[in-house]
Amino acid sequence: MIITDTHTHLYSEAFDEDRYEMISRALDKGISRFFIPAIDSSYTSSMLQLEKDYPENIFLMMGLHPTHVKENYKEELTHVQDMLSKHKFYAVGEIGIDLYWDKSTLDIQKHAFKTQIQLAKKHKLPIVIHCREAFDEIFEVLETEKSDDLFGIFHCFTGTLEQAHRAMSYNMKLGIGGVVTFKNGKIDQFLNQIDLSHIVLETDAPYLSPVPYRGKRNESSYIINVLKKLALLYNLSLEEVAEITTRNSKAIFKI
Template identity: 55%
Template sequence: MVLTDTHTHQYYETDPVKKAELMQRCLDNGISRLFLPNVDSSSIPQVMDMVSAYPQYCFPMLGLHPCDVKANWEQELDAIYTALQQTKVYAIGEIGIDLYWDKTFITEQQEAFRTQINWAKDAQLPINIHCRNAFDEVYAVLEQAFDDKLRGIFHCFSGTLEQANKIIDLGFKLGIGGVVTYKNAGLDKVVEQISLEHIVLETDSPYLTPVPFRGKPNESSYLIHVAQKVADLHQTSLENVAQITTENSKIIFGV
């Protein structure tokens, strides 16, 4: 069984011993494909260090996280673009719009999002979308950018069935993580109505820890609990969910 974590910040753990233990727990649970998004230019070395340490298991993505779109956003984009010319990556991300904490830079977030979508198209890469309290704003940008080059993953999807179908109609996969295990989140009711062909799995480690570890730091090995919940919702086997969602990830990332 091969499970794929399509979105993890496991590189935040810098202690080599603890990092090795995290990876071993992943492998013990069948999670042998980890896709790592940076968040800004300063986190690129952390991503690449983990990729260098575990090249057979870890795959990098690069982009500017919307929460890191600040006054210096153009310089940040320049630095990330330079890194992209020097590094093989499998997606541009995570990118998007986040209006949860602060709306000060909404215009800049939108512009950075558009710019990075164009990078992805030019490089024939997928995008990995971060969207929080901003579905309409994100969808508006995607609609404008829609063509046969636009593809990717809507990371940490937690919206309605209607929103899910709108994203699926654009050709995106839905990234399903720990929220699907939360009793009152309502995501389980949506996921059970979505075909597995439209789903990939993720942890967003160290955030959004699934039940039964909620309240503790998340890690990629906990993806097994997300996968089991999806299997239960679809009344199928864990192995079937692993096979389909990993194949979906291969279609998106090309590896």
């Protein structure tokens, strides 16, 4: 059984004490493919080191996270552009809009998001979208960029069934993680109305730990709990859900 974690920050400082042990725990459970989203240029060297350490398992993205779109965002976007031109990446991400922490940067977040979508198209790569309290704003940008070469993953999807269908209309898979195990997560109430061909698994480690680890540091091995929840919701075996969601990830990341 091959399990894919399509979104995990393995380079995070939260793993500095036990990074390699944590990755080993995931590998031991059959999680053998880890897709690593970028945040900003300060993490690039750590990401490249992880890829060097686990060349068969680690797949890198490049991008500027919306919460890190600050005064220097144009310099950061230049870094993204430079890295995409000289290194192999599997997606542009994570990118998007986050209005939970800072609404004052909305205009430059939109500009950074749109610019990176265009970079993804130029390099024929998928995008991985971060959306927090910004569905309308995200959809507004996606509508202006809608085309056959726009595709990717709506990371950490927490919206409604209607928003799920709209996300999928832009050629997006839905990234499903720990939230699906929460009592108040809500997406478990309608997720099985969406064909599993539109779903990929993720952890967003070290964030958003699934039950029973909620409130603690998340890690990639905990994706098993997400897998179990989806197997229950779709009335399928763990192996079937793992196989279908891994196949979906291969289609997105072209592996």
